[in-house]
Amino acid sequence: MNYEGLNDTQIWKLISADDRKAFGYSFKLYAKALFRYGQKFTSARQVVEDAIQDVFLDLWNKRKTTNIDQSIKFYLFTAFRREIIRKLSRLRMQEPMDYFTPEHLLEASYMEGLIVQQGKNESNQKLYKAIRNLSERQREAVYLRYFANLTYKEISGMMGISVEALYNLIFKSIKVLKASLRESVQYQTK
Missing domain, CATH: 1.10.10.10 (Winged helix-like DNA-binding domain superfamily/Winged helix DNA-binding domain)
Incomplete structure (x- = not known):
């Protein structure tokens, strides 16, 4: 299936219906942007990568109960921002x-x-x-x-x-x- 022609609502419906390829497509589509955004908070590459993995893992685990009406990207950026701040606070390594x-x-x-x-x-x-x-x-x-x-x-x-x-x-x-x-x-x- 070609996911490129689908909007976020359609992709999310596929993900919530257990379509692993649609989930992989959303990871491929947004992971690099999340990584670049994470680098604005810290130079600790592993912390950023872990936060991205945690956000996507959480999204997959909650796919049946999470409702994304319009923008997967917005959901991911918001969840990622909370996650990276949480991780950095916990590790006490937050950089300005x-x-x-x-x-x-x-x-x-x-x-x-x-x-x-x-x-x-x-x-x-x-x-x-x-x-x-x-x-x-x-x-x-x-x-x-x-x-x-x-x-x-x-x-x-x-x-x-x-x-x-x-x-x-x-x-x-x-x-x-x-x-x-x-x-x-x-x-x-x-």
């Missing part, structure tokens, strides 16, 4: 979101395309510097919106803030990025 480095953001194909167009090395450095000017919450919100492609409503639920507050947070983040990039261009032309 400062590890949420710009290098990880550049993995997204859209950003890579922009960087290639602007002249790789120089533009990378400007973007790295600009992203470092964002707060931890701003970096997380920008990552979830533009690189994980979650909706404002989904992100607001994950981060525990209102949609309006999230709009403001992302707006301010973009403003900081633009100002930082503009400043680096002006500095360079002097």
Whole structure:
């Protein structure tokens, strides 16, 4: 069966009906994105991988009682965020979101395309510097919106803030990025 043409609701119906291939497809579809997101919390690769495995195992075990109406991705990101924070708290190894480095953001194909167009090395450095000017919450919100492609409503639920507050947070983040990039261009032309 070709799962690529199915939406999340259809895939979830197959998973809840014990379709292991549909479950494997959802793992293949979302595991890398969850891994990249987990690296924003910690550099401990094994902790991130364990959290991903635990989330998917829990999803499979609860497939008969879990109801996913629209977005498997949102469900997974939300469950994963709780799981990674729980694991890190338990292990007392939580790193600050400062590890949420710009290098990880550049993995997204859209950003890579922009960087290639602007002249790789120089533009990378400007973007790295600009992203470092964002707060931890701003970096997380920008990552979830533009690189994980979650909706404002989904992100607001994950981060525990209102949609309006999230709009403001992302707006301010973009403003900081633009100002930082503009400043680096002006500095360079002097």
